[in-house]
Amino acid sequence: MGSRQEKEKAVNVQVILRCRPFNDDELRTKAPQVVTCDESNREVSVTQSIAGKPMDRVFTFDKVFGPNSKQKDLYNQAVIPIVNEVLEGFNCTIFAYGQTGTGKTYTMEGECRRTKAGSHGQLPPDAGVIPRAVKQIFDTLESQNAEYSVKVTFLELYNEEITDLLAPEELSKIALEERQKKPLPLMEDGKGGVLVKGLEEEIVTNCDEIFTLLERGSAKRRTAETLLNKQSSRSHSLFSITIHIKEATPEGEELIKCGKLNLVDLAGSENISRSGARDGRAREAGEINKSLLTLGRVITALVEHLGHIPYRDSKLTRLLRDSLGGRTKTCIIATVSPSVHCLEETLSTLDYAHRAKSIKNRPEVNQKMMKSALIKDLYSEIDRLKVEVYAAREKVGVYIPKDRYDKEEAERKAMTEQIEQMGTTIETHQKEIEDLKEKYNSQLENCGDLTKRLEATEKTLDHTTRLLSSTKEELKQAHYNIKEKDFIISKQIKAENALTNQACVLRSDLEKSTRENASLFSKIGIENVVRLHKSTTNASLEEMASVDFTNHSSLKQMVAGGLEIASNILIDMEKMLSSHRADIASFMKELRERFQASVARTKETSILMV
Numbered sequence: 001m002g003s004r005q006e007k008e009k010a011v012n013v014q015v016i017l018r019c020r021p022f023n024d025d026e027l028r029t030k031a032p033q034v035v036t037c038d039e040s041n042r043e044v045s046v047t048q049s050i051a052g053k054p055m056d057r058v059f060t061f062d063k064v065f066g067p068n069s070k071q072k073d074l075y076n077q078a079v080i081p082i083v084n085e086v087l088e089g090f091n092c093t094i095f096a097y098g099q100t101g102t103g104k105t106y107t108m109e110g111e112c113r114r115t116k117a118g119s120h121g122q123l124p125p126d127a128g129v130i131p132r133a134v135k136q137i138f139d140t141l142e143s144q145n146a147e148y149s150v151k152v153t154f155l156e157l158y159n160e161e162i163t164d165l166l167a168p169e170e171l172s173k174i175a176l177e178e179r180q181k182k183p184l185p186l187m188e189d190g191k192g193g194v195l196v197k198g199l200e201e202e203i204v205t206n207c208d209e210i211f212t213l214l215e216r217g218s219a220k221r222r223t224a225e226t227l228l229n230k231q232s233s234r235s236h237s238l239f240s241i242t243i244h245i246k247e248a249t250p251e252g253e254e255l256i257k258c259g260k261l262n263l264v265d266l267a268g269s270e271n272i273s274r275s276g277a278r279d280g281r282a283r284e285a286g287e288i289n290k291s292l293l294t295l296g297r298v299i300t301a302l303v304e305h306l307g308h309i310p311y312r313d314s315k316l317t318r319l320l321r322d323s324l325g326g327r328t329k330t331c332i333i334a335t336v337s338p339s340v341h342c343l344e345e346t347l348s349t350l351d352y353a354h355r356a357k358s359i360k361n362r363p364e365v366n367q368k369m370m371k372s373a374l375i376k377d378l379y380s381e382i383d384r385l386k387v388e389v390y391a392a393r394e395k396v397g398v399y400i401p402k403d404r405y406d407k408e409e410a411e412r413k414a415m416t417e418q419i420e421q422m423g424t425t426i427e428t429h430q431k432e433i434e435d436l437k438e439k440y441n442s443q444l445e446n447c448g449d450l451t452k453r454l455e456a457t458e459k460t461l462d463h464t465t466r467l468l469s470s471t472k473e474e475l476k477q478a479h480y481n482i483k484e485k486d487f488i489i490s491k492q493i494k495a496e497n498a499l500t501n502q503a504c505v506l507r508s509d510l511e512k513s514t515r516e517n518a519s520l521f522s523k524i525g526i527e528n529v530v531r532l533h534k535s536t537t538n539a540s541l542e543e544m545a546s547v548d549f550t551n552h553s554s555l556k557q558m559v560a561g562g563l564e565i566a567s568n569i570l571i572d573m574e575k576m577l578s579s580h581r582a583d584i585a586s587f588m589k590e591l592r593e594r595f596q597a598s599v600a601r602t603k604e605t606s607i608l609m610v
């Protein structure tokens, strides 16, 4: 018990559906039945006529009790386990929710307000949840021979004012009315809960005492009903039973286990739809029943997991905050009528109850208290009460005129309301701050992501910029190269043209030279011939000189003469040749000069081409 595992366990609110039998009016008017209960399948079907055709809507609940079900059936099946948990030290709440006249009070209190437990401790068959729970509690505690204390409170909430239904009867009628009207303030208990200041806590020791108190409270409620028109359908009642049970640890230490059972009879649910607040679209809060409207909004907020749960917007939800999404085990008994006349409200109740099924509570067993600590608390409470009693008896307290007291009370009330409003505003602001924090955090996350992306983009940009500048440089270089190549190409074209011209000139020069060479070679051929003749002649002459011409002296002379002539001719030819040689030399010189000029021009062109 009380382990971490237990703390973490979420439990859905248990929702039970009860359909009452037809009442006399409905039987007399033979009102058609539109609700059918299938208890074994835990289903309720509602027959509607849509466009002239009957259509069934089926709802499933944790338990379903049809018109024939008895008080005992509902109690045994649905409530006994809850009361057992209260005796184990849990806080549990049972709500009755439904349209006026569908059996909320019948289910919670039953028809035994004035009928106490029989002589054998038996309850009448019509006894509701409260008397049966009380009986179970006392029976269990007695059977365990436990040391215990049972305290009850009974309050009514109407028009956002809390009235104590167990306030002691005053002697004078004026005092009674005063007391009945006097609303009790709801205050924070400093431990995260609330307490109703001045609410009477009655200690009871047996069932009968509780029934007397229940009767007293209900009577007060009925009295008020006559004063305020139809109050019962617009007021909520909360009957709470707190049990303290003494336990001993194996070491002999005394511990006090505490459990609390809240039994809530809510106002008629039709008040919600009348103010247009169905499906959580609450408007006009406070106009008809602020507490019932807020209960709807709280359920919607819990079911839809909204961040802000408007518990503080009404007294009922402040009182029962722990029962809705808190550490209390909660059960809702939704009541409906089977008749067609209530169809709309029945569907509304079923929708509402079905939604409430999704609420999750995290029930936690109450911490056991050391008996010594509890006694200490009780002693300080006794001391406080003693001071109050002494002040009242000795009249040593503060006494002020009644009109001033009323005025101050009114001011105090206004201030309390103001404080409550401020509390609500603070809660709203806190919620806003939380929302903003969440937004801020998500923005921070986004910002972080964006920064990372920006950094990555900056890196890419940097890289791209560098790439761009190097590409620009390369482009510039390429442009320059293209220009250079264009220039070289144009120069080459020029040079080629020049070379072509030069080649033409050279070609014509070569042709001319070839021609001149040819004539020169023909001339050289002549010289060679002459030289050949001369050598031939000289050889002949030498040959002739070596021959014996004695016998032929005239021939010798003639030949000598011929040789002389020939020699002269040769001399002439030599002269002629030597004159030609000069021509050839000058021609060769010219040719060389021309060649050198051509070579020079060619070099120039080659330089240009490079």
Ligand SMILES: Nc1ncnc2c1ncn2[C@@H]1O[C@H](COP(=O)(O)OP(=O)(O)OP(=O)(O)O)[C@@H](O)[C@H]1O
Pocket: 019, 020, 021, 023, 067, 098, 099, 100, 101, 102, 103, 104, 105, 106, 107, 232, 233, 266, 267, 268, 335
């Ligand atoms: N399950 C039931 N079996 C028999 N009678 C029932 C049942 N439920 C309700 N009734 C009868 O119907 C009538 C109206 O019931 P009850 O006063 O409990 O309604 P209610 O929902 O509490 O109404 P209100 O919101 O006005 O207080 C009573 O006379 C009651 O006895």
